[in-house]
Amino acid sequence: MSFGTQTPRQKMINLMYIVLMALLALNVSSDVLRGFTLVDESLTRSTSNSAEQNQSLYKALAEYMEKNPEKVGPWYEKAMHVRRMSDSLYVFVGDLKAKINESSQEDLEAASHVMFAPSTGKGKELAKSISTYKSEILAQIEDPVQKKIITDNFTLNIPRLFEGTPVAAAVTLLTKLQSDIRYAEGEVLHTLTKDIDVRDVRVNQVNAYVIPSSQNIVRGGKLSAQIILAAVDTTQRPAVFIGEKQLPEEAHGWYETVCNSTGEFNLTGYLELNQGNGEILRRDFSQKYTVVEPSATVSATLMNVLYAGYDNPISISVPGVPNGQVQATIANGNGTLKRVGNGYVAHPTAIGKEAVIRVTATMDGRTQVMGDYSYRVRQLPDPSPFIEYKDANGSLKRYRGGSGLSKAVLMNTDGIVAAIDDGLLNIDFQVLGFETTFFDNMGNAVPEVSSSANFSSRQKDMFRRLSRGKRFYISRVRAKGPDGVERLLPTTLEVIVN
Missing domain, CATH: 1.20.120 (Four Helix Bundle (Hemerythrin (Met), subunit A))
Known part of the structure; x- marks a missing residue:
């Protein structure tokens, strides 16, 4: 340069x-x-x-x-x-x-x-x-x-x-x-x-322009364009020709055509204006535009699968179409899809059967299908058990085993909880019962069972007898998730008393 x-x-x-x-x-x-x-x-x-x-x-x-x-x-x-x-x-x-x-x-x-x-x-x-x-x-x-x-x-x-x-x-x-x-x-x-001189609005140049509402049109949509002759007295309107066909005078330069084929196209033509000296001024114009297939953007907020019996957040949008003119449903009957705030919540029901989300959009006064999007439906994974407590600052902590836990914290804890919190999902489960296993001085296992999420009185008594460095195990945890499925968790939680 x-x-x-x-x-x-x-x-x-x-x-x-x-x-x-x-x-x-x-x-x-x-x-x-x-x-x-x-x-x-x-x-x-x-x-x-x-x-x-x-x-x-x-x-x-x-x-x-x-x-x-x-x-x-x-x-x-x-x-x-x-x-x-x-x-x-x-x-x-x-x-x-x-x-x-x-x-x-x-x-x-x-x-x-x-x-x-x-x-x-x-x-x-x-x-x-x-x-x-x-x-x-x-x-x-x-x-x-x-x-x-x-x-x-x-x-x-x-x-x-x-x-x-x-x-x-x-x-x-x-x-x-x-x-x-x-x-x-x-x-x-x-x-x-x-x-145009903004002081007294004089003109000094004449050009033809095409102003499209959009250069990208979805197949089946309309191309709308304003064709004007700039820098000329608009009280004397020019004649507009698309190819060799003149637009009606009452159209005032507006041109519309339905686009049924995809690809790149040119809108070409010319303007004619009668000048004061009797001569005809002609200006050619050409405007490229692209017609694309109907498309929408659908993404599961959590991941590329949906979980049965659970409210899965979904983001749905159609490029160039306001959210208020976009609609979506589960087309194959596997659950429901509801609008919540600026997004959607998908609630599929059948595990192993795909959920097909159909997106439609209202454009130019008519509804058009923008696409079908299939998602696999799986059962929620098993949660992990842990002991939940508050530290000295009042912050909520989760003890997952394998390290020391204060006996005072243990005695002040009501019971255990279960949840999925793997960085992608954060879902709480209801604990229905669990078993604790202690070992006496002879090495014999002493099991105690709770029929709820809370420690039983016998389990609390066993906690009081534990000395520093002793450990016990929490296993056979039964939990039920938002999908209503009751499951026996395979995870064993080892608790070491400080």
């Missing part, structure tokens, strides 16, 4: 970027990581300044839109489209920064995990979003110098930039991307303001 054709701001950002890439090739130290932080802070300040300048342009357009909507309308609509595109990509990049920043600054795996982890990695989505954004921005700028700057800024090798990159460097790269977004947004706004 030739620095001679760039603004001072862009020269500064690119120089910092070159330094950043050079540092990435080194074995980074804590001092270098602090250097990344300084670069990130500088880029953040530059981004903030660009955002303030853009906001002043939006404010001016809004004021003159209020005064003269007939004249300013097309430019204002275009500006709002640019704002939505820019804010969406900016926030997406910010979310990636936040996820990466959850790790330490020198971590070399965090960025790779966020970007390239199987099923959850965001690298491909980021690359696709950048490509789409760049295409739309470049379509609205004519200056070849600015086109080259923006093209260079958004031509990124995602795998090379984030593979094995420390957190501090990855965050700084994403901050530069946010800075480039605000810069590109500002360049489009300046281009729009050249088309």
Whole structure:
């Protein structure tokens, strides 16, 4: 890239970027990581300044839109489209920064995990979003110098930039991307303001634009697009042709068509406007859009299976569709699915039979199936028994055996509990009974049985006789879970008295 054709701001950002890439090739130290932080802070300040300048342009357009909507309308609509595109990509990049920043600054795996982890990695989505954004921005700028700057800024090798990159460097790269977004947004706004003098709303350039409601359409959905002639008196509406077919005048430039085939398509045509000198002005337009198969995102919050007789949290969403317009049911009758808050709870009943979750969405006034998703249904695993007590600070503790337990704590404990708390599940079970086994001085086993979760009086008497270093065993624990299944736990809890 030739620095001679760039603004001072862009020269500064690119120089910092070159330094950043050079540092990435080194074995980074804590001092270098602090250097990344300084670069990130500088880029953040530059981004903030660009955002303030853009906001002043939006404010001016809004004021003159209020005064003269007939004249300013097309430019204002275009500006709002640019704002939505820019804010969406900016926030997406910010979310990636936040996820990466959850790790330490020198971590070399965090960025790779966020970007390239199987099923959850965001690298491909980021690359696709950048490509789409760049295409739309470049379509609205004519200056070849600015086109080259923006093209260079958004031509990124995602795998090379984030593979094995420390957190501090990855965050700084994403901050530069946010800075480039605000810069590109500002360049489009300046281009729009050249088309209309916000002082007296004069025009000096004529262009044809297509503003689609979305460039990604689910098969069976509608493509909606506003086709306008910018920088022209909107009281004199142009004739709009899709291919060679003219839109009805009462359509006011709105074009809709049902999309029944998947793939990439082009909406092409032209506008014609009668000028004051009797000549006809023609402007061609072309807008790419993609039609995709219906899809939804369904994930079990706990893991990739559902447990019978248990309320399994489920997250369900459809890209581009508000949650209020998404519905889901268990289609094959194996249980129920209920909406709870922002998610769902699946309660399957039959073990060994799949639960099929069917997702539908309401779009354009009609309901469409977005997909069926099958989950295996298993029985809840066995819980573990333990003694639950409070320490000197009042914090709840769980004694799992194999180490010393204070005799005072033991005497003040009512009984035992059972639960699954393996880091994925946290499910309490009801203890129905258990057995304790003590050994007398001759080595003979002395069993005592409790018919509830509490220690019996005979078991408590045995505790009082235990001296330091003695041990006993809790076994044959019977427990019942939320699925209603009673089970005999195979685990034996060894208690060593301090």
